[in-house]
Amino acid sequence: MRKRKRQLIAWGFFLLVLGANCLPAAPDFQGYLKFFAHPGLTSPYRFNRFGTRLQLTLKKSQQLVDLFASFNLDLDERYRNSSNQINPDMMTSFKIYPVEAYLFFHWSNLDLRLGKQFIFWGRTDWINPTDNITPWDYTNITAEIEDYRLAVNALRLNWYFGLSNLEIVFVPYFQPNRTGLEIPGAQEELPEQKPSNWQEGLRFSSGWGGLNFSLSYWRGFDLFPSVVPENKALKIKYYPQQVLGVDFDYAYGHFVFKGEGAYYRTQDSTGFDPLVRNPFIYYVLGSDYNLSSEVTLNLQYVEKRVLKWQPGFMSPHEKKVTRSVSARLAYKKEGYYSLQLIGVYNLADGDYFLLPIFNYEIADGLNLYAGATFFAGPENSPFGRNKDFSRAFVEIKYSF
């Protein structure tokens, strides 16, 4: 793991030096300094975090190629209590790591992005069945996407023709979601690093009569872990899967209708293996609605339908059909403050996730963020089992 981190830093540094020396145009430096406090909300407060972050971003452009490199310098204090201990175990650390670092080549109809980058697919809000490339860090959900999504090393090619775009993505090394899953004695087993385990996919996007749509295919690994008993021990594994997806958006008056759906072809094609997820269909349908010029509401219906359901061969936590609703209410007084409330509620288990975010713009480039991440519900429900990660956050950020 440490070796891999060193490789990533070296890769970013290489791109930085290469770009800074090869490109004739003047570089554009920007970034931010922020102070943050992320106190835990659930006793015994397993994940308290306080710190300072300096982010430095270098962008250098010329006619054919752009260089983009963004690094975080984190001085971090984490108070980590295990559930049986009273005394906190404080860890202070100083870390430098790349957020993104890539070279971006652009020709008249072709873009090539090479390096560590965020790749997001899909059009719906927060829940994207076709988005299986960039992993999540569910233990670190805050106001900033850079905190809870983890950029991947990838090659991304976009070919533009007319109103259409064909995107091809290769991700050589698999990186899973960070779920905070801790099983004593269980060993994590990542897919072997070999060419046949490269993840790859393509997405065709186009537009017609005001409708934007995409068709996508992804061959990779499940970003969520599976716990499997092997030789009298438990292993945390990531199984291969293929995802065939479709998404669209269409604006009409005060509405923007959005939809996204995917068929997941897992390794258990018959449904008789209780340890591997069955194939399933996962879709989201919803709409943004402008309540006023400053208030937007997004409402979505989410359904996951497990296929090849074989009674007696299913995991006890699995349900044949899981239905949820999600909402995002956003109020924005541009240049002054904004308030967002994001929520997902599972109809069957009654568990939910809530993320209120308040942003106050103190001055140009100086912002205060405050909010909280709540996971709640029964012990074994998807959100209920994450309730230890519930926490508040307060951040002051100066961008330059």
Add this chain to the structure above:
Amino acid sequence: MKQILSLIIIVFLILPLVSQEPTGREIMEKVILKTGWQDMEAEITMTITLRGRQRIRKIKMYSRKRTETESDMVMKFLYPPDVKGTGFLLIEHDQGEDERYLYLPALRRIRRIAASGQGGAFMGSDFSYYDIGKPKLNDWQYKNLGLVKLKGRQCYQIEALPATPQIEKDTGYSRIIHWIDPEKWSALQAEYYDRRGKLWKVLEIKEIQKINEVWFQTHLLMKNVSSGGQSEMKFEKIEINKGLSPQIFTQRYLSR
């Protein structure tokens, strides 16, 4: 007899003048459908003042006429640093809804936004999205209220009323009065009335420049009568008819 003859001569002299008086729509056609430019590039500095607090936004703007009556516009934010890289793309359609997209670099995603709601404040300023875009001629019914003097200049005063209740709802304006300079075919001032008929905003054109034989408003001041705030927009580095690539007006360019 002499008096009757004089009267006839006067009537014959005046009649053509009266009949030549342009209609409100004809005047606004000349203002909105200006010929002579196909595309435009400029840097805009917007200063927003409210209750003694000032906010500055710097924007790079590209605009082009896609057809005689349809335009595209791209705006990219340069300042302040926390919104730098934010992009807005507007693709107008005569038939059907306009397309509006917002790119937020913090989210690394392009988000489609509703085609209506043009009355919303543009980046927290007193200009609405409708004010900064090219007005659609057919959205309004015009009436020429005659020639009036404004700051020593003869101007046509034009009353514009929303053509449909939906336009009124979308823009938030129940009535607009334009003062049009007949020499430059450009507005010098405008008054915007809210949906209750109360004066809401007053636009003053502080500067008009002739660029490539076309008159452009380069310094605008919008005073918000109801809030007491004001927003100032200054255009700099204006370049006309550069032959901007159509690729600028795409989602691809927006996220670059």
